[in-house]
Every structure is written in C-alpha cells, then in structure tokens.
Amino acid sequence: MPRLSKEDLKKIQQQHVENSALGDGGIRGKVIMHMGTCGITAGAESVMEALTDEIQKHNIRDVAISASGCAGLCGREPIATIEMQGCEPIKYCDLNDEKIRKIVVEHILEGVPALDFALPMKDEMPFYRLQESRVLRNIGYIDPEKINEYIARDGYSAAAKALHDMTAEEIITVVKDSGIRGRGGAGFPTGLKWEFASKSQAGQKYMLCNGDEGDPGAFMDRSVMEADPHSVIEGMIIGAKAIGSSKGVIYVRAEYPLAVKRLQLAIDACYEAGLLGNNILGSGFDFDLEIYLGAGAFVCGEETALMRSIEGKRGMPRPRPPFPAHKGLWDKPSVLNNVETLAQIAPILLKGVQWYRSVGTEKSPGTKVFCLAGAIKNVGLIEVPMGIPLRTIVYDIGGGMEKKRKFKAVQMGGPSGGCIPESILDTPVTYEDIVKTGAIMGSGGMVFMDDNNCMVSVAKFFLGFTSDESCGKCPPCRIGTRIMLDLLTDITEGRGKEGDVATLEDLSADIIATSLCGLGQTAPNPVLSTVRYFRDEYESHIKEQWCKAGICRNLCSFWIDENLCKGCGACLRGCPSKAIIGEKKQPHKIIQEVCVQCRSCFEACKFESIKILPAHYNGDPYELVGSSVAERQK
Numbered sequence: 001m002p003r004l005s006k007e008d009l010k011k012i013q014q015q016h017v018e019n020s021a022l023g024d025g026g027i028r029g030k031v032i033m034h035m036g037t038c039g040i041t042a043g044a045e046s047v048m049e050a051l052t053d054e055i056q057k058h059n060i061r062d063v064a065i066s067a068s069g070c071a072g073l074c075g076r077e078p079i080a081t082i083e084m085q086g087c088e089p090i091k092y093c094d095l096n097d098e099k100i101r102k103i104v105v106e107h108i109l110e111g112v113p114a115l116d117f118a119l120p121m122k123d124e125m126p127f128y129r130l131q132e133s134r135v136l137r138n139i140g141y142i143d144p145e146k147i148n149e150y151i152a153r154d155g156y157s158a159a160a161k162a163l164h165d166m167t168a169e170e171i172i173t174v175v176k177d178s179g180i181r182g183r184g185g186a187g188f189p190t191g192l193k194w195e196f197a198s199k200s201q202a203g204q205k206y207m208l209c210n211g212d213e214g215d216p217g218a219f220m221d222r223s224v225m226e227a228d229p230h231s232v233i234e235g236m237i238i239g240a241k242a243i244g245s246s247k248g249v250i251y252v253r254a255e256y257p258l259a260v261k262r263l264q265l266a267i268d269a270c271y272e273a274g275l276l277g278n279n280i281l282g283s284g285f286d287f288d289l290e291i292y293l294g295a296g297a298f299v300c301g302e303e304t305a306l307m308r309s310i311e312g313k314r315g316m317p318r319p320r321p322p323f324p325a326h327k328g329l330w331d332k333p334s335v336l337n338n339v340e341t342l343a344q345i346a347p348i349l350l351k352g353v354q355w356y357r358s359v360g361t362e363k364s365p366g367t368k369v370f371c372l373a374g375a376i377k378n379v380g381l382i383e384v385p386m387g388i389p390l391r392t393i394v395y396d397i398g399g400g401m402e403k404k405r406k407f408k409a410v411q412m413g414g415p416s417g418g419c420i421p422e423s424i425l426d427t428p429v430t431y432e433d434i435v436k437t438g439a440i441m442g443s444g445g446m447v448f449m450d451d452n453n454c455m456v457s458v459a460k461f462f463l464g465f466t467s468d469e470s471c472g473k474c475p476p477c478r479i480g481t482r483i484m485l486d487l488l489t490d491i492t493e494g495r496g497k498e499g500d501v502a503t504l505e506d507l508s509a510d511i512i513a514t515s516l517c518g519l520g521q522t523a524p525n526p527v528l529s530t531v532r533y534f535r536d537e538y539e540s541h542i543k544e545q546w547c548k549a550g551i552c553r554n555l556c557s558f559w560i561d562e563n564l565c566k567g568c569g570a571c572l573r574g575c576p577s578k579a580i581i582g583e584k585k586q587p588h589k590i591i592q593e594v595c596v597q598c599r600s601c602f603e604a605c606k607f608e609s610i611k612i613l614p615a616h617y618n619g620d621p622y623e624l625v626g627s628s629v630a631e632r633q634k
Helices: 006-020 037-042 044-057 097-109 147-152 157-165 168-178 190-199 220-227 229-243 257-273 303-310 339-343 345-351 353-357 390-397 431-436 455-469 475-492 500-514 518-522 525-543 570-574 600-604 629-633
Strands: 029-034 063-068 080-084 090-092 206-211 247-253 288-294 334-338 367-374 380-385 407-412 418-421 445-450 557-560 610-613
Touching (some): 006 147, 006 157, 037 044, 037 220, 090 097, 147 257, 157 229, 157 345, 168 345, 168 353, 190 229, 206 303, 220 229, 220 257, 229 339, 229 345, 257 288, 288 303, 345 353, 418 455, 418 525, 475 500, 500 525, 557 600
Parallel strands (some): 367 445
Antiparallel strands (some): 080 090, 407 445
C-alpha cells in the first residue's frame, strides 16, 4: 500500500461506501463471522469452514464473507451476522456446522431467515437496545485485519484533523472540555494528564497504552484490541501530538495472543500506509509505535510498575511524586492511558464535546464498557451510558440470573473492588456513586453472584488473588494481606473466633492508609464490602459454624427432605463418594459419615429437596430448614 495523504483517506471512505452498498457491484448479501477469542473458543473457526464450504458448494458468488471481532453476547457464541439486500441484519447464535449449512440454504438461497437459530432484532432485545456503542462502534462490523475497513468508517480522519488542523493546545482543550476520565480504574481526567505531560520540558516523551488487563472476569480491553486495534492506534497518534511525543508503546499481556497478533498487523499496516513513522499523512509529525509483551503480573497494571517492566526491570511501583507526566518511562515525561480511553479519543475530535457529553452525567460523561461474567444469563461485553442504574444492567441488559436463581451480589472493580448487594442496585453507574457503595468502577469487570455463593468465601478468593499478586515491596501489602487471608481461611474452615471481623476491619484500614500503590490501597475492598453488607454470613460462620450457602466444606452438611424428594436418582448418580442411597421413586438419604460436602447432590436436584445444615448437625434437620410440621405429618 502506498503512503496515504489526508485526501486519500476521503477517497477510501467514499470508495468503500460505493462498493459496500448491497445491490451494487453484484453483491446482494454479506455474512460476518464473529471471530473474537470467545467465538474461536466456542468453535467459530469450524463454523467458518463449514460456511465457506457451503457457499462454494452452491456456487454462491454474490454473497461476501468476512471475519470480525466479538459480537458482545459472548455466552451465545459462535455468532454470525447475515445481511441480505432489502432486509435487516440477523444474528444467528449458538452455531455449529450443521446449523450454518441449514442457514445458508434457507436464508441465503431460499430467502427465508432460519429464525429458530436467530437472536431477536436489536430493537427488540434489551441486551442491545439499551446500549450506546461508542468505544465498540466498529466491533462486529469491520475486519480488524484490513485497514481500509477501519478507514472507511471515518478511521484516521480524527488523526488527520489533529495533525493538520489543530495545535497541541487545541487538542488538549477539546479532551479536557469533553470531561473524559481514564477508563482504567481511578477515573483521572484524561485531558489534565495530557496537559501535565505537554508542559514538561524534555527532548523525549512517551505515549503509552495499558493493555495489561489482569482482573478476573474482565475482557473489555482484549476485545477492543482484537476487534478494533486501529481505534487504539489512532488515539495514541492524537495523544502523541498533544503531548509532543515521538515514541509509543502498547503494553499487552502475552496471554492475549490474538490481540497481540491483530495489533501487530495493524501497526505494520499503518507503517506501510504512512500512518506511523516519519511525516504521518504529510503533516511533518513523526511517531513510532511498538508492542511490549508483559508476563502477566497483575501489579503491572499500575502505571509506574508497568513502566519499570518496559525498562526490563522487575515490575514494582515507586512512590509518587514525581508523577509519570514529569518522570515516567526511562525517567522521561510519559502518559499512560488504557485501551478503552484511547479508543474514545477519535470520535470526540470528530464529533465534538457536546456530542460526547450528550450521554452520561456532568461528572461522569460518556459511556463505559463492562464485562458481564459469572452467574448472569447474558454473559458478554456491553457499553452503556454513564449514570445507568445497576439494576438495569442486571435485569434488563444482563437478563437476570442464570437458572432463575436469586441475585445476591455483583463484584465491581476486579479483585480490588467491592461486592454490591440487591438492596442498592438502584445506584447509578458513575465514579462517584460506585465509590460510595464500597466498590470501585475499576476497568469495568462485573462478576455476578447468585444465592448459591458464600460471600466470606468470595472475599477470601479475591484477597487470595491480590495477596499472591503483591509485588512485595511494601510491608502493609505484602504482610497485611497475608494476615487477612489467614484470618479468612480460619473463618471458612471452622476456626474463626470472636473478634476476627473487627481485626479484619482494623487491618483493612491500616493497609489502605499505608500501602505504596493502588493494589494494596484497594486490596481490602472485597472484605470491607462483604462485612458491610453480609456481616450475618461472617457471624454464622464464626458463631454457628454454618456456611448456609454450602460452599465451605467444614461448615456444612447436606440432608434430603423426604417430603420433597421424588426419588428421581439425579443426586445419587452425581454423588462421587456414593454417600446417597435410595430406591427409584422413593425418598433418598445421605449417609453423613460418607458425604464429602462436594455439593454435587445440591446442584443436581431439580426439586430443591437437598437442604444445607451446619456441619455434623445432630438434631432434627427440620428445626432449621425444610418442610413444616404440617407437611411432615402428611
């Protein structure tokens, strides 16, 4: 590809509009196979092969096939979108080879959509209807490995505007006035960060992108890098012009091979087209960009630790000040933005401040990308206006809990976040309001839990993660989180004692106040939030030696309510220790001495006849749970 000029971008856009219109050039339809990590893992490559084979088999020459990124509804992958001339696009989900072959025949050849395999139309499905796609504007529409498809959707037009028509000060003013805040966790105003770096006097400055997404249950940045890598690159070019940087680095964890591959292809294509390197778009501005692979350390999500990692040193945070805007990578002024933040910059420059502020709130304008994971029905990737109530995300967009279970909590902000209960689900999703709940916005992970979860065990899991991922540099984080983890382990294993909860609260306050970086300062959040909203579970574990959710094996036993048991045998077949006995269509029984408290029977039972009692319970099980006396007498 020859080096592009500003005028060339417009020609490509116009040409693409002319060539992509269905009905023009002999093309009456197109099929997009969504090939993000979620789709590929679910079998999209095999479905793509079957699709191509069926198209060739029927000698269909007027339907184009292309690949794209995640379609958002990750739990229903593989997904393909089919658009035929004169008809609305239809998304087909849960695909396999047999289904796609049938869809080709019915929808493409015969012109009758195979609705049995289709999702509802976007305006009929709350999952899509309630979203506002800005960061995700191109995801599912373009082939991330073809630069012209990105250019055709106004790609690099904002970079051209910034390089040719705007000064650095004007770029920063627009970004500041938009109110965009960093989407990587803390929510620091992006425009201010750029302004600080622009005013630093240095011969070399660095523009950095944080793609080191380490939160359990989070895949926002990975999906953007896989499906729309050029939006990140364009944001970095604009940021580089604003701060006066000629070198950039995208820091990506090596566990994201597809994201790395597509980012590298995008960077190579940009160099070939003159969108990176010397004299970009004939503007006289130079900017070089490379990828740095991280080794998966969670602490390297912290900006100073990330910069030390790029320098080849151990990824450990350092005290601030000096801040990176004055002394960052290689001790030079540096700006670090995360993937989602950078992907929003181009449309802000093209469409303006008022457009960006038309959604969201005064202090938290714009949209936010979230990942829905855990016990939610619609697992996937969403983008919603700031200020939307959490309840809308849970029950409308998310579709409620899987298997019709009762919602218990949503953990926001990754392992450093907090657990939000049902009682405050009307909280608006803004930086200010989420902090009040004891959670944090974080990078956007949401892990949903139903009433089968033990919140003490949940706090233990997340604290175990942050304790393991501590770099060990400062004692409050290195030692304090380990002491807290030991206390939680004692509580979940039946060794908890009076005063343990108070000790956890005191330790949390000390760790928050004295830790060096954000990892330690937020590590106690899962404990504090679960104590705040689910203190009764801590007390039950300690005082009654009872995990009512049946998660902590030392603190529960499982009993069969004979009045509810239908004798179906599902629990018996699922029991790995052969602790269940009973005849078909007769009430079964659990031999307590043999039971290993694995929950298999509880999960298998469809009639809610399995009851969870304290460990080694010797009384009448109906005194605590189960049927009433009147039901037993029947």
